[in-house]
Amino acid sequence: MSTASEPREAPDEHELSLVDGKELERVEARRDCIRSSIAVAFMVAFSLAMAFVLRDFGTEALPEGVRVISGIIGWLYFSAWSVSFWPQVLQNFARKSTVGMSFDYQMLNVIGFSAYAIFNCAMFFNADIRAAYSRANHGQASPVQINDVLFALHALALTLVIVVQIFIFEAGGQKVSMFATVVCLGSVAVVSIYAILIAAGVGGSVFNWLDWLYTVSYVKLGVTLIKYMPQAVINHRRGTTDGFNMHNVLLDFTGGSLSVAQLVLDCWVLDDWSGITGDLVKFLLGLTSMVFDVVYVLQHFVCFSERNRELLRRRLVLETKHGALEASRILAREEQEAAARGRPAPVAVPNDKTLLLAGSASPSSGAALTDSGLGGGSPSLAQV
Structure with missing residues (x-):
């Protein structure tokens, strides 16, 4: 029989109180709430400021008041979509791990945002391309705005950062699939061959740089239509969304809905829906991202919440x-x-x-x- 004078056995070094885990979860939830509030406040303040400072860069045909409203919506979508990349980057850095992310998703993102950046930069900065677009669309100006350009460049930069993290952090044995590799290399090959044909003068007026840019934009659209599936499959097979940051998803949904709203507003006020057909990629990107974001939300909060x-x-x-x-x-x-x-x-x-x-x-x-x-x-x- 043990006595009160006998020393107590030291707790196993491999055991921690379950209460500690729950308390840590509550602390993390409070921190997360604070970080989210700060991010939302920053997004709103930044969007209002940029909309007024750069209101002259909006679509010139829009009335000034509508141009400001369109600008606010545009900068809000830019902020939401841009900020959406940071939670995953910061989480990977904090955990020193990329386990839970689909590497196919990220590699397809590199190709997609490279194409999107090329398309937006050319449509916004190149006078010849803008003139060609106007001739092909009944004199209408290019629907691409400065926030589209900055978003595409920022998205490409952050996606490249995530790819670097894949190589330097814990990966859990995951590799990029042959399917994603073929899609990436095939996309680069198609647009490169097309560009060479135009530069060589093959086909005369049949091949032109505006059509080439549309081809580049369709690469982005095609990649977007398939890139979300690998992440959904990984979540299903693992039975969890752990490692895939949900703030990314919620912000992506917000950005997608605002992107579509801005495009519809501009077309409605101008009574010209060629803005959607002329920038079909932007419209379909928003819709596609919203659909898959709903899938991720259901996986995270319903299917695998426990x-x-x-x-x-x-x-x-x-x-x-x-x-x-x-x-x-x-x-x-x-x-x-x-x-x-x-x-x-x-x-x-x-x-x-x-x-x-x-x-x-x-x-x-x-x-x-x-x-x-x-x-x-x-x-x-x-x-x-």
């Missing part, structure tokens, strides 16, 4: 004990090992009082956790 919370708590506890880099490695290793065994990685706590850090425990204890049926989900990123 597993997402379990993974978040586990990550926060692991980060507290081991740091962000080691936590990401532990979680990625667990997911890969569980996939090799054909079982889901353990994410739930073993009982109501403790959370076993299986990544730093012995292999047998990790297997015991898995065999006990804890956690849930699907195969890992490595199998995608």
Whole structure:
């Protein structure tokens, strides 16, 4: 029989209180709320300022009052879409991990935003292209505005940053698929061959730079129509959206709806709907992004909400004990090992009082956790 004088056994170094995980989750939620409020305030203030300062850069045919309103909507969509790239970049940097993102999605983004930047810059800055557009569209000016140009350049820059993160941070064994590689290389080949034919004078007036730009814009549209699917598939196979930042999705939906709203407003006031047919890519980009954003929202908040919370708590506890880099490695290793065994990685706590850090425990204890049926989900990123 033990006595009061006997020293108590020290707590297992691999165990942390479940209460700690929930408390860390609450703290993170409060921080997230503050960050989101600051971001929204910045977006609104920035959009109002830019709309008034650069109101002369809007569509000249619009009445001045409508031009300001259109400018505000345009800068709001620019802000929402532009800011939408930063949460993923910052999350990857904080976690030192890109696990949870679809690499196909990001590589297709590089091609897509490269094409979009080329199209917008040419349509806005090149006088010959603007004149050719006006002749082809009953004298109407190019619908591309300065916020379109800045968004495309900013999006391309941030996408390249994410690609760099893929190479330097924990990737969880994921690789770019052959399908995405073929699409990227094929797109570059098509627009390059077309440009060479125009430069060589082949076909005379049949091949021209305005049509080439439309071809480039269709590359962006085509990429957008398929780029969202790999991320949705990965979320489904993993049984979680962990690692794929939802702020990106919510801001993307906001940007898409505002982008379409600006285009429709301009066309309605001018009573000329060639602005949509002449900039079909912008219109369809907004609609497509909104549809897939709804899919992601349903996956995150409905299909995988419980597993997402379990993974978040586990990550926060692991980060507290081991740091962000080691936590990401532990979680990625667990997911890969569980996939090799054909079982889901353990994410739930073993009982109501403790959370076993299986990544730093012995292999047998990790297997015991898995065999006990804890956690849930699907195969890992490595199998995608």
